[in-house]
Amino acid sequence: MIEAFAHTSYAGRVVFGPGSLHQVAAEVELLGIRRALVIATGSAGQAAGEVQAGLKERFAGRIDGVRQHVPTEVAQAARTKAQEVQADGIIAIGGGSAIGLAKAIALTADVQIVAVPTTYAGSEMTPVWGETSGGSKTTGTDVTVLPKTVVYDAQLTLGLPLNVTAASVANALAHCVEAVWTEKANPITETTAVEAARALSIGLKQVIQSPADVAARGNLLYGACLAGSALASAGTGVHHKLCHLLGGTYNLPHAETHAAVLPQVTRVKAVEVPRAKARLEEALQTDDLATGLFDLFEAAKVPTSLQALGLTREQAVEAAHRFPGDVEEILTKAWAGTRP
Structure with missing residues (x-):
């Protein structure tokens, strides 16, 4: 029902x-x-x-x-x-x-x-x-x-470099994943997010093999369109708020910050939405959503640690203290790039 x-x-x-x-x-x-x-x-x-x-x-x-x-x-x-x-x-x-x-x-x-x-x-x-x-x-x-x-x-x-492509796809996947656990998430945003994740995952793997494949690039744009639509309706949650804090305060690159933070937030939040978690895992063809995201980003050579983006450990702790919620473990693991 x-x-x-x-x-x-x-x-x-x-x-x-x-x-x-x-x-x-x-x-x-x-x-x-x-x-x-x-x-x-x-x-x-x-x-x-x-x-x-x-x-x-x-x-x-x-x-x-x-x-x-x-x-x-x-x-x-x-x-x-x-x-x-x-x-x-x-x-x-x-x-x-x-x-x-x-x-x-x-x-x-x-x-x-x-x-x-x-x-x-x-x-x-x-x-x-x-x-x-x-x-x-x-x-x-x-x-x-x-x-x-x-x-x-x-x-x-077509001319978008692979590293920029992969980081941007990580940003889009963050829209998909967060859209299933916000307060306004619902069956429509969930279904949209799952289809978006499927297209983005397939498209990224295709582009890694053939960067000039127009059809593969089309899959990524289609996935990004759906991911944005899902987030527009579902709103943002702890993940995007963390990334905005890190980007605005420490001038970190927006897309790459998503790649480093998303697996760690997902490890904590996805258990709250088991049905959506299972559907996203199927779309990404992984046994665990957080680990699957981390491994996908690593395979695409996107930085999976905030340390690699220039953030110091002290800044990660400082950011955690500035955030209205207990996120120190999330940011510590995101800083180190720990596989979930």
């Missing part, structure tokens, strides 16, 4: 398929955007140029270069730029940092976002925003920052 639950779905349009970058201008027109500001990470420069050309008179300006964790000074400069060019739409091309900067603008201005992700961060499917100031990261949820349209083009991810 399915127990009673409440589920929130977030409206948005997804355009999926190789070559779909060429549909961005049409999607902008469909939304009625008159002046579009393009935001692009450095690696997405060529794609941004193609989009800019396709926009024609709808192109209002461009921001190149973004920073992870969305520092307040970067967000303020982007908001000023959007105001100066009178943008009513933002096209964000790149990973979570580009989309995060677009969200920072949308948080304070009436603009619509079209997201073109080139990694597997999943931020494009969520109404979650984040901004860092004074060594502290603030996050929140607001439907005004949710992209109206997301364009997934696997061809844009």
